[in-house]
Amino acid sequence: MTNETARQPSSIELDRRAFRRRQSTRSVLLSIGSTLIFALLVVLTLSVLPGWPRVRDSFFDLGTAAEAWPRVAQGFLLNLRVLLYSVVTVSIFGMALALLRTLRSPVLFPLRALATGYTDLFRGTPLIVVLYIVGFGIPGLQGSQGVIIPTEVLGTIAITLTYSAYVSEVLRAGIESVHPSQRLAARSLGLSHGQSMRIVVIPQAIRKVSPALMNDFVSMQKDVGLISILGAVDAVRGAGIVVSQTYNYTPYVLAGLLFVLLAIPTIRLTDWFTARQRKREQMGSIV
Amino acid sequence: MSVLRLESIYKSYGDTPVLRGIDLEVAAHEVIAVIGASGSGKSTLLRTINLLESIDDGQIWLGEQDISDPRTKPDAVRARIGFVFQHLNLFPHLSVLDNVTLALRHVLRVPAATASERGLALLDRIGLADKAQEFPDRLSGGQQQRAAIVRAIATTPELLLLDEITSALDPELVGEVLELVRELGAEGTTIIMATHEMAFARDVASRVVFLDNGVIAEQGTPAQVFGSPQNARTKEFLARFTA
Numbered sequence: 001m002t003n004e005t006a007r008q009p010s011s012i013e014l015d016r017r018a019f020r021r022r023q024s025t026r027s028v029l030l031s032i033g034s035t036l037i038f039a040l041l042v043v044l045t046l047s048v049l050p051g052w053p054r055v056r057d058s059f060f061d062l063g064t065a066a067e068a069w070p071r072v073a074q075g076f077l078l079n080l081r082v083l084l085y086s087v088v089t090v091s092i093f094g095m096a097l098a099l100l101r102t103l104r105s106p107v108l109f110p111l112r113a114l115a116t117g118y119t120d121l122f123r124g125t126p127l128i129v130v131l132y133i134v135g136f137g138i139p140g141l142q143g144s145q146g147v148i149i150p151t152e153v154l155g156t157i158a159i160t161l162t163y164s165a166y167v168s169e170v171l172r173a174g175i176e177s178v179h180p181s182q183r184l185a186a187r188s189l190g191l192s193h194g195q196s197m198r199i200v201v202i203p204q205a206i207r208k209v210s211p212a213l214m215n216d217f218v219s220m221q222k223d224v225g226l227i228s229i230l231g232a233v234d235a236v237r238g239a240g241i242v243v244s245q246t247y248n249y250t251p252y253v254l255a256g257l258l259f260v261l262l263a264i265p266t267i268r269l270t271d272w273f274t275a276r277q278r279k280r281e282q283m284g285s286i287v
Numbered sequence: 288m289s290v291l292r293l294e295s296i297y298k299s300y301g302d303t304p305v306l307r308g309i310d311l312e313v314a315a316h317e318v319i320a321v322i323g324a325s326g327s328g329k330s331t332l333l334r335t336i337n338l339l340e341s342i343d344d345g346q347i348w349l350g351e352q353d354i355s356d357p358r359t360k361p362d363a364v365r366a367r368i369g370f371v372f373q374h375l376n377l378f379p380h381l382s383v384l385d386n387v388t389l390a391l392r393h394v395l396r397v398p399a400a401t402a403s404e405r406g407l408a409l410l411d412r413i414g415l416a417d418k419a420q421e422f423p424d425r426l427s428g429g430q431q432q433r434a435a436i437v438r439a440i441a442t443t444p445e446l447l448l449l450d451e452i453t454s455a456l457d458p459e460l461v462g463e464v465l466e467l468v469r470e471l472g473a474e475g476t477t478i479i480m481a482t483h484e485m486a487f488a489r490d491v492a493s494r495v496v497f498l499d500n501g502v503i504a505e506q507g508t509p510a511q512v513f514g515s516p517q518n519a520r521t522k523e524f525l526a527r528f529t530a
Contacts, residue, residue: 181375188337190366190394190442199393203380281379281422 061250068242068251075238076258079224082155082234086220089160094167099197101172115168122165127158127223134158135230151232155224163220170212174205207277214270218263225259235259288350290315290446290477291336296345298331305331307501309345313446313479318472320488320509321481323498324524329481332498333448336479337370350445366394369439369447374455376435377423384410384419387438395442409437413467429460433467440471447471449480465491485528489513497521 009017046052100108100115122130135154139146178201186196206213228237235258239251291313298306305328313319321329334340336347338354338361347355354364377386384406391402410416413433415426423431432452439447449468453461465484469491472478482488488495488509495512497505497520505518516522 179375181372182378184339185370185372185376185378187362188339188365188368188370188372189390189438190362191390192362195393199389200378204378207380281424 057248059249059253061248064242064246064248064250065254067246068239068254071233071238071242072235072251072255072258075233076235076255078152078232078234079227079259080262081152082159082224082227083221085152085156086159086163086224087217089156090163090167090220093160093164095171095202097164097168098171098175101168102175119165119169122162123169125162127162128226128229130162131155131158131226131229134161135227151227151230151234154230155227155232158227159220159224163216163223166216167213170209170216171205173212174209175201177208178204207274210270210274214267218266221263221266222259225255288315289313289348290317290350291479292346292348293336294346294348296332296335296347297343298328298335298340299343305501306335306342309501309503311496311503313477315477316475317494318476318478318492319480319494319496320492321479321496321498322483322485322488322524327498328501329498330450333370333450333479333481336446337368337448338364339370362394366390366442367445369442369444371432371435371439371447371449371452373451374428374432377431377438379423382420382422383415383426383434386423387434387441389438390442405441409441410434413437427460428456429463432456432460432464436464436467436471440476445477447476447478449478449482451481451483453482453484485513485525497524499524 046056097115097119100111101119103112134157135151138154138157139149175197182200182204183196186200187193191199225234225236228234228240231237233241235255236252239255242251243249289312291311293309293311296306296309297304309328309332311319321332323329331340335342336349338359342355345355346353349364349367352359352364377383378389381389384403387409388397388399388402388406391397391405392399397405407416407419410419413436415430415434418426418430423434426434436449436452452468453464456464461484465487468478468480468487472491472493480492490509492509494506495509496503497512497516497518499518499520505512505516505521512521513525516525
């Protein structure tokens with residue numbers, strides 16, 4: 001290693017490095033330029049459109065946004081709670097379903113068939129329908145008297161039912177993509193089936209499917225906004241209340257923005273995490 | 288007392304017979320080289336011993352225990368036998384040290400510190416102590432196979448099975464792996480290895496078993512089998528290597 005650093009690069013290599021530096025400066029300048037031109041075009045196009053001033057006032061009004069902020073932010077906390085609960089329940093339930101579907105024993109056929117049927121059913125049913133059935137059906141089971149079940153709980157149940165089906169399929173694909181020789185090697189060491197899965201197969205499976213899992217996670221982050229149909233005052237419903245008072249749609253945009261802001265760190269975090277894993281565990285390569 | 292005794296083992300994949308009545312007794316400290324053409328049943332034989340394949344008939348005795356009895360717990364048997372495959376042995380998401388100590392920690396339930404100490408000693412022995420925290424993909428093929436071997440012997444198994452462990456390696460890496468096997472054999476580890484390395488088998492094995500079409504066609508000391516093969520199939524097979 002010390003030899004490497006001590007050695008002076010050849011003039012050809014120095015030329016190459018200088019060229020690469022020029023290239024990268026050039027591409028940065030180009031991308032800044034094209035972004036500015038693109039932004040200018042958008043602004044110009046909008047300012048030409050006859051209805052733009054009215055649309056701007058009713059969707060992007062700072063005053064209304066400020067007025068709606070406490071309600072929307074308060075409601076957003078409800079979304080966050082449901083999201084938090086759902087992440088835990090979906091992980092557990094989704095993993096359980098995936099493991100059920102990978103079992104090969106004939107005795108367990110009924111369980112496997114049930115898991116298959118479940119994923120078919122809940123991947124096919126729109127979340128909004130599941131929300132209605134759970135949100136109004138489960139409380140309805142108590143008859144005319146009964147306690148009020150918090151929306152957090154009902155929303156979490158509905159989202160778990162739907163998203164477990166998606167997540168289990170992703171996990172199953174991951175589990176099946178781990179080379180069979182890995183399982184064989186694990187068993188040959190004397191690890192049990194469960195240990196092989198837990199220590200060897202699942203960690204590799206999750207690495208392989210983490211982009212797909214994150215996709216489902218981001219999708220779930222915004223679908224927790226749908227619990228507003230259950231009547232709870234979440235970010236979307238909170239925005240809706242202000243909209244109905246001010247006849248201005250800005251609060252919806254504000255709520256949307258909050259969901260975007262929630263998603264971005266997660267997306268970046270996964271990108272960083274997968275890149276780090278890859279760098280650590282695999283040989284580097286330029287392709 | 289024999290370490291392993293096979294009594295008329297039969298195994299077929301569908302309609303294709305792979306093992307057709309194998310009898311083999313392995314004494315402690317023996318190094319047995321199983322040779323034979325591809326498809327002669329070498330790998331299947333090793334896998335049945337480790338219960339990675341079920342057998343159709345016969346009995347397998349590991350020490351005093353009939354491990355072909357369906358009441359046998361396969362995990363317990365496998366913990367007593369070390370196994371190294373042709374390739375893809377190591378777990379890519381675990382460091383080299385974690386790979387080596389995995390069975391110690393999770394099968395033998397050795398405390399982590401003790402397992403680490405033993406793992407490092409084993410890695411040191413094969414000159415890979417400085418790679419303990421690296422991940423397997425960063426190692427050369429030869430280093431990976433040597434790490435896989437010490438992983439297999441970390442639990443001091445009664446028997447070590449090596450299934451063509453140099454077949455997927457570049458020629459210049461074969462030597463370092465075989466050297467480790469030679470050392471283990473010299474130390475008294477009981478080894479059964481399926482191999483295509485005839486020179487190595489001649490050098491290191493205490494007994495050579497020639498498998499042909501699912502039966503043991505010939506066996507004996509390397510001098511007997513390589514020097515004056517009796518069976519026509521053995522002669523034919525060996526001629527391909529000397530030619």
